[in-house]
Amino acid sequence: MLLLRPSLLIGSAALLGLLPARPASAQLLSQDHPGQYRQEDIAVGSRVYGEQCNQCHGRDGDQISGVDLRRGLFRRAATDEDLARVIGTGTPAGMPPFKLQPSELTGIVAFIRAGFDTTASVRVGDAERGRALFEGKGACGTCHRVAGKGPRQAPDLSDIGIARPPASLERSLRDPSSAMLPINRPVRIVTKDGKTIRGRRLNEDTYTLQMVDEHEQLLSIAKSETQSIEVETKSPMPAYANRLTADEIADLVAYLLTLREH
């Protein structure tokens, strides 16, 4: 990955004496190695998370205000050591301290850093080749928007590198219909006065539905004013398993992982 990780910046600052020396903290068995955590550690971390962290942080790591563990948004931590420290000492905001075994601590950090993805068996290829595929053979920009470029009908991919783990991205590329999130399923609405509206849902409740239509308009539909609302299970996105090689899909996954708005 070509991005400068915040940990490198802080590390340099520490060397320059700009930061206080880190306090002695619980021992991590592994060093910072962005993006490459051992499968066994991730599995241990997944278990620890389910037992100790899930209750407050939620299944997806985003139930504490201002913190999204899965997407790497923390309040008080940047590096693996920071995470370990926060876990060990708790925070003034109300997180209690946790006394974990070294292997548990390594595991939980690996699990968080891997974006909660325990199926780390996905091949991640070359991001530059992936970008070329995105813009060329894959023609992804025909429907998807990245960093302000492209249509808004399909989900915006500007942040997809932290929104989804690698395995999920691969699944979406290979067979979008099976991986498509229910909220993204295409809807076809016929209103009481006979108009047909097509698009993608953003939100829904018992009486209304909010969507973006095929003309990129935001619409709020009152269900009482419709004749029918059909939610389709087939994705309009092609199944790239039939169009790209496994290497090409791996390259696309690598490129998508670089798409992080912040």
Next chain:
Amino acid sequence: MAKRQWLIALWILIAGSLTLDAQVTPDRLLRAAEEPQNWLTYSGGYASQRHSLLTQIEPGNVKNLELKWILPNQAFGAWQSTPLVVNGIMYVTQRPNDVLAVDAKTGRVFWQYRYTVSPDARVCCGANNRGVAILGDTLYTGTLDGHLVALDATNGHPLWNIAVGDPKLGYSITMAPLIVKDKVLVGVGGGEYGIRGFVAAYDARTGKQAWRTYTIPGPGEPGHETWSGDAWKTGGGSIWVTPSYDPALNLTYWGVGNPGPDWNADLRPGDNLYTDAVMAIDADTGQVKWHFQFSPNDTYDYDSVQIAVLADLNWRGTPTKAMLWANRNGFFYVLDRTNGRFLFGTPFVKVNWASGLDAKGRPIPTPQPPGQPTYPGNQGGTNWFSPSFSPRTGLMYVSAWEGYASIFRKEPAQYVPGRNFAGGGGNPFTPVPGAPGVRIGRTTPVNNWTDAVAHGTVMAIDPQTGQKKWTFRQYDVTDSGILTTASDLLFTGGREGYFYALDARTGAELWKASLGGQIVNGPMTYSVSGKQYVAVISGNSLITFGLRD
């Protein structure tokens, strides 16, 4: 001097009797239904039917409801409290453990008591509190750090404060206490922390413990044989909601929570009494008179922490002192509340963890293969939020979750005091792997999980047959309690923040308001100066409605 003393004595007598009129006595609690203008206890009355005899608001005029006032709350998070109203004064709790006295007509506040929760407090599921109890002119509230506090209802000052359970071990109180005669009754939460649960009665005047009964029987106590080894010491069995009371039988009825560790039943072989059971406990002595267990050796976290609804029915031709229970495990039960005998049970949502109930009401387990969905999911077919029974329609009204399953997993668990002791977990089954599922509460206005994961349904169940007379479907799930009235109105909400008045006979929607925030308390109703109000909490706002003037 004698004359002066006589005048003082007279003054004291008059002042005393004036105060006595305003005080809530045990007798008034027994006959709470006779003063429908007040709401004297969490569930409206000891039978916990959550049914008001007020009829001023009725199907013909409910469309004319308008906003009367809003009380906002500065503390973020689920506001699960049911307010009480006594003679025009509303008493409500607010996160984390505040108590307010509010003018029920205008929503203006008399006083606010703020309790400082110990940093040792730990709770699984949010800093919740479901309300106060009142006796005389004293309020009683439980706290997240396991305390029970008595407050002067006139000025909000604490009268006494006792430690009920140790927060460092995970004990907490989130339920609204119950007053029975001269005692205040509470139970403890903490079933996710390996507690040994209990219920207790304290002298309302002094806070002195009158009796304590464990929900997990110890050596020598009946039911202990349903545990092996030392598992009983961390057996769980928490109490989340206010018990019901039958004064003729002098029995209190408590719904007990899950065993610990929640999701690994292999670590605690045996039926694990009295987890996931209803206990009938003598109000004077604390003795367990009978019990009925809904989910023996539970591995799905099917807490039976529902409200025990008491109804006197002509059940299939026989006059019956019944107890109606739509259980988290997905079955609806009718029990005889005099002795706990199982009369009838049937699923009210899709159930695949059991194929049915045997003649004694015991489930016939059909565990699903690992990785496959179990119906209902972890949060159950219904949960802690209040059902209602209308003696007029004869129907039991339940806020249910449908189309909802979990993938459960078992993991080893080591008990460490004060740490989560869960032994695995259950994640909502989603139609696509990794897709968002329903959570324990709703904190976003955007529903990106859709009703493909689960949806809420208000069900009107006929206790004679278990059939649904009608259903009212919502898009998102609902944690809202239900209120019915003698004008055959049903009030309820849901996670989307819509607050509905339905026809209790047919389920027809008569009125709704879009209040925005999740409704996770039980709506209640009261009357002041001859005017009826309905109060509900949506998000961070306590909102009252009344008819247009």
